Amino acid sequence: MAETLARTRSFTNPIHAILLAFPVALYPAALLSDITYLNTAVIQWTNFSSWLIAGADVFAGLVLAWALVSQFLGRTRQRGWAYVIVVALMFIAGVLNAFQHARDGWHSVGTFGLVLSILCTILAFVAAFLAYGQTQVKEYRA
Amino acid sequence: MKRIVLLALAASLAACQSQSDPDLDQTGERPDLPQQSDTLLPAMKIPTPKGWDGELPTVPEGFTVTAIAKDLKIPRQMLLLPNGDILVAEGSGGHAPAVRPKDVIAGMIKKRGKSSVEGGNRITLLRDRDGDGQTDLQTTFIDGLDAPYGLAFVDGKIYVANQGNLVSFDYTEGATRIDGPGTEVTKLPSVINHHWTKAMTASPDGSKLYVGIGSNSNVGERGMDVEEDRAVIWEIDRETGANRIFASGIRNPTALSINPWTEQLWAVVNERDELGPQLVPDYLTSVRQGAFYGWPYSYYGQHVDPRVRPQRPDLVRKAIAPDYALGSHVAALGLDFTTNGGLGGSFSEGAFVGEHGSWNRSDPSGYKVTFVPFRNGRPSGKPIDLATGFLKDGHARGRPVGVLFDEQRRALLIADDVSNTVWRVALQGGSAVPAGEARQSTR
Numbered sequence: 001m002a003e004t005l006a007r008t009r010s011f012t013n014p015i016h017a018i019l020l021a022f023p024v025a026l027y028p029a030a031l032l033s034d035i036t037y038l039n040t041a042v043i044q045w046t047n048f049s050s051w052l053i054a055g056a057d058v059f060a061g062l063v064l065a066w067a068l069v070s071q072f073l074g075r076t077r078q079r080g081w082a083y084v085i086v087v088a089l090m091f092i093a094g095v096l097n098a099f100q101h102a103r104d105g106w107h108s109v110g111t112f113g114l115v116l117s118i119l120c121t122i123l124a125f126v127a128a129f130l131a132y133g134q135t136q137v138k139e140y141r142a
Numbered sequence: 143m144k145r146i147v148l149l150a151l152a153a154s155l156a157a158c159q160s161q162s163d164p165d166l167d168q169t170g171e172r173p174d175l176p177q178q179s180d181t182l183l184p185a186m187k188i189p190t191p192k193g194w195d196g197e198l199p200t201v202p203e204g205f206t207v208t209a210i211a212k213d214l215k216i217p218r219q220m221l222l223l224p225n226g227d228i229l230v231a232e233g234s235g236g237h238a239p240a241v242r243p244k245d246v247i248a249g250m251i252k253k254r255g256k257s258s259v260e261g262g263n264r265i266t267l268l269r270d271r272d273g274d275g276q277t278d279l280q281t282t283f284i285d286g287l288d289a290p291y292g293l294a295f296v297d298g299k300i301y302v303a304n305q306g307n308l309v310s311f312d313y314t315e316g317a318t319r320i321d322g323p324g325t326e327v328t329k330l331p332s333v334i335n336h337h338w339t340k341a342m343t344a345s346p347d348g349s350k351l352y353v354g355i356g357s358n359s360n361v362g363e364r365g366m367d368v369e370e371d372r373a374v375i376w377e378i379d380r381e382t383g384a385n386r387i388f389a390s391g392i393r394n395p396t397a398l399s400i401n402p403w404t405e406q407l408w409a410v411v412n413e414r415d416e417l418g419p420q421l422v423p424d425y426l427t428s429v430r431q432g433a434f435y436g437w438p439y440s441y442y443g444q445h446v447d448p449r450v451r452p453q454r455p456d457l458v459r460k461a462i463a464p465d466y467a468l469g470s471h472v473a474a475l476g477l478d479f480t481t482n483g484g485l486g487g488s489f490s491e492g493a494f495v496g497e498h499g500s501w502n503r504s505d506p507s508g509y510k511v512t513f514v515p516f517r518n519g520r521p522s523g524k525p526i527d528l529a530t531g532f533l534k535d536g537h538a539r540g541r542p543v544g545v546l547f548d549e550q551r552r553a554l555l556i557a558d559d560v561s562n563t564v565w566r567v568a569l570q571g572g573s574a575v576p577a578g579e580a581r582q583s584t585r
Contacts, residue, residue, distance in 0.1 A: 041451040043365040047241055054243040099182045102244035104363040104416055105438075105449035107180050 016066050017131065022059035023090060024128045026052045027120040030097075034109050034117045046108045049117070050101040056120070057098055060091040063127070083130045090123035160185075162419040162505050169423075169525050173467035175442060179418035180449070185504045188255040191560050192537035199540065199556075200531035201567050204487070207529065210270075210277045210555070211564040215262025217557035219341070219397070219476070219544035220564070221293035221300075225315055226550060228268040230557060230564060234261030235289025235305035235338035241364060252501055255538060257560050263287045265302065267318055268564065275551065275568060284311060284320045292342025292398070294351060296380060303340035303353055306332035308378065327351075328383035331371040334358045337412075339475075343398040344380070346405045351378045352388060352429075354395030354409060361414045362438040362450045373437045375409065375429055389429045391461060393437040397477035397544065399493070401428065403519035410474035410495055411464065413441060419503035420470045426477070426495060426514060426521065427464035436461035466521040471500035472508030476545035476557070479516075485552060485569060488526055492516040494554055495525070496542035499533070509533040511542050511556055511567075529556060529567055540565075 030052035037045035067084045097116035101108050160179040167174050201207045211217070214232055221229040240246045267283035270276060284290075284302070292303030300311045302324070309324040330340055330353060337356025344351050357373035358364055375395055377388040394412040401408045407429040413422035414437070422441045434457060436443065438450045443463035446453065468474050476496025484490045492515040497508035511529040514521050532540040540558035547554050553568040 043363060050242040050244065096182070098243070102242065103180060103182070103449070104359075104361050106451040107449045108363070 013066075013070075016063065016070075019059050019063045019066065020127060020131055023056045023063065023094070023120070023124045026056035026059070027090075027094065027117065027124045030056065031114075031117040031121045034114055037109055038114065041106070043105070046101065049109070049113075050098070053094060053098050053101055053117075053120075056124075057091065057094040060087065060094050060124075063087050064091045083127065086123055086127045086130065090120055090127060093119045093123065160418050162503060166420055168420060168469045169467050171466055171521065173423045173442070174420075175422075175445060176418060176420050178421060178448075180416055181418075184416045184502055185419055186251055186501055187504050187506060188251055188501055189499070189506060189509070189533055189536055189538040190254050191257060192534070192539055194539050194561055197531070197539070199529045199565055199567075201529050202527075204570050205485070205528075205567055206570050207565055207567050208275065209563045210275070210566045211266065211268050211280055212562065214266060214557075214562045214564065215259055215264070216257060216559045217266075217543065217562060217564060218291050218339070218559060219293055220546040220555055220557055221295055222546060222548055223295060223300075223313075223315075226270065226273075226548075228546070228548075228555065228564075229283060229293055229300070230266045230268065231287075231290040231293055231302070231544075232262035232264055232266060233287065233289035233291070233305075235291075236335045237338075238334045238336040238358070255501060255541075257562060259562055261289060263289060265290060265293070269318070270551075273551065275553065275566060279318065281318055283318065284324075286323065289338060291339045292353060294342050294344045296344045296348040296351075301327070301342065301344070301351060301380075303330065303342040305335055305338040305340060306330055308340075308342075308351065308353065308383070326383075327380070328378055328385055330376075331355050334364065334368055336364070337372075337394045339394075339396055341396055341398045341409070343400055343407070345377075345407075346400055349380055351380050352376065352398050352407055353378060354392075354398055356394035356396070356412075357437060359438075360416065361447055366438075369438075375407070388431055389433045389435065391434040391437045391439075391457070392429070393435075395429075396475045397496075398429075399477045399479055401516075401519055402479050402481050403516070404428070406519075408477065408479075408493070410468070410477045411435070412473055412475075413470075414438070414447065415471070415502040417447070419505065423467035423470045424472050424474045425464040426466045426468055426474070426493060430462070433462050434460045435464060442467075466514060468495060468497070468512070468514075468525065469507050471502050473498035473500060474508075475543045476511070478545050478547045478554075480547055481549050484547065485528075485554060485567075488515065489513050489528065492521075494528065494545040494547060496545040496556060498541045498543060498559075499538065506533060509538065509541060511545060511554070528554065529565065532558070532560075 033048040100113040264285035269279040271278040289305035294301040308327040311324040336358040341354035378385040395409040440458045499509035509532040512525040515523045540561040544557040556565040
């Protein structure tokens with residue numbers, strides 16, 4: 001009698017998933033501290049944002065590199081360019097936001113900084129849905 | 143890939159930096175102030191150090207320039223003693239922690255423009271025994287100091303402004319070495335010490351010492367809590383150490399000197415960065431008692447800086463404009479007035495200003511010593527270059543800090559903290575000035 005084994009596999013490698021966890025946590029945290037800064041003008045909140053964004057950018061860069069490598073070399077290329085593009089946009093917006101947050105005082109956030117923080121947050125969540133929301137089923141016939 | 147993306151980003155960000163407008167006149171009593179342009183990536187250009195290779199700074203015809211001290215350890219300000227000995231304070235201070243990732247990166251970039259020598263934390267004595275303008279003795283006079291900068295001599299005592307306290311030393315004429323820790327007159331504000339230099343001069347009657355205390359940030363971005371007793375000039379009672387704020391809102395007063403014609407306190411002050419290549423001009427000004435010069439809320443009187451929140455319109459209304467602009471980002475660090483005819487000709491009456499040189503603009507400014515002519519105790523006319531050539535082929539061969547006018551020997555001394563040299567600019571054949579009596583000055 002023929003036997004079928006079905007194995008589900010997450011879209012991402014666990015290490016890739018861990019790397020992506022950082023932007024998912026840090027960009028929204030930066031958005032919250034930006035909002036607090038805009039509400040209070042207490043300088044420490046924009047300092048927090050600066051570090052949160054810098055940390056998120058480092059991991060966003062690693063996620064982007066991983067996504068590109070697996071897109072070209074990996075076995076799972078069919079998951080498509082959507083994920084690569086979302087991660088790339090997130091990284092670019094994050095780096096711009098790091099420069100924005102390097103300005104002094106009140107100019108470190110402003111409308112541009114807030115918009116970038118919102119954008120990074122949304123893109124991080126979209127990337128997470130794409131990455132964690134899909135599973136692949138592989139069938140093995142014996 | 144990441145690197146390529148970063149480079150492309152940096153290039154496109156650099157492209158949106160604003161350029162300097164050469165038609166703007168940024169020196170004198172009414173400088174042109176352009177629109178603020180707080181770009182995403184501030185312009186940065188750091189001329190890296192390079193040796194003089196036997197060459198010398200450029201001085202006007204009729205002057206000579208020589209090095210009278212070499213191999214110093216970050217020379218800053220100088221003091222002339224009554225017997226003609228010259229003291230040079232050497233050191234590097236500041237212990238501001240990196241509050242943002244930016245501070246880490248900016249620190250690494252700015253470091254590229256500095257000498258790799260470690261600050262000496264000492265005072266060196268230079269003696270010219272025979273009056274030929276050459277140094278016959280170069281020796282450590284006081285050591286074990288903590289980033290000494292401001293120096294003053296009053297009533298047989300030498301006062302040294304370290305980055306964290308003001309210390310006095312008893313001096314016997316002709317001494318070449320003082321041992322011991324000295325006597326602390328007062329502590330000076332030193333928390334963070336973003337701008338650590340403590341410039342100093344004595345009041346004309348010698349009863350007070352004025353000490354410049356720079357701000358703890360560019361424009362309040364470390365929060366205003368750390369700006370208590372910063373961006374001020376203190377007046378300190380020389381005997382008791384009692385102090386009070388003499389003037390405030392004066393971002394970074396890096397050199398103080400008494401105007402010999404009016405006996406008023408004057409200062410050179412470094413203004414804020416990251417508002418564009420031509421904002422805000424550094425300035426030379428008389429320091430009015432009780433005056434507020436705007437920092438951080440406004441500059442040049444009442445030009446509001448939008449980066450500071452909460453804003454303080456009540457303080458902006460009180461802000462007064464300084465007397466004389468020296469140019470944006472020139473980083474004036476030295477100030478001394480002529481006395482008794484100065485260096486003659488165009489350099490007879492006025493103030494010498496040492497300009498350390500810029501980092502926050504793509505077209506470097508400063509990197510020279512200029513002379514601001516005075517008449518009736520006030521600036522009159524445009525600055526004239528006295529010593530240039532510190533910048534060559536995009537490299538800094540030297541960066542002027544303190545300047546000291548030596549009336550007896552008709553010379554201007556320039557401390558240079560990149561080549562670790564003291565330069566002496568003198569009239570050609572001018573060393574044969576008749577020996578007069580010791581300079582009557584408390585400076």
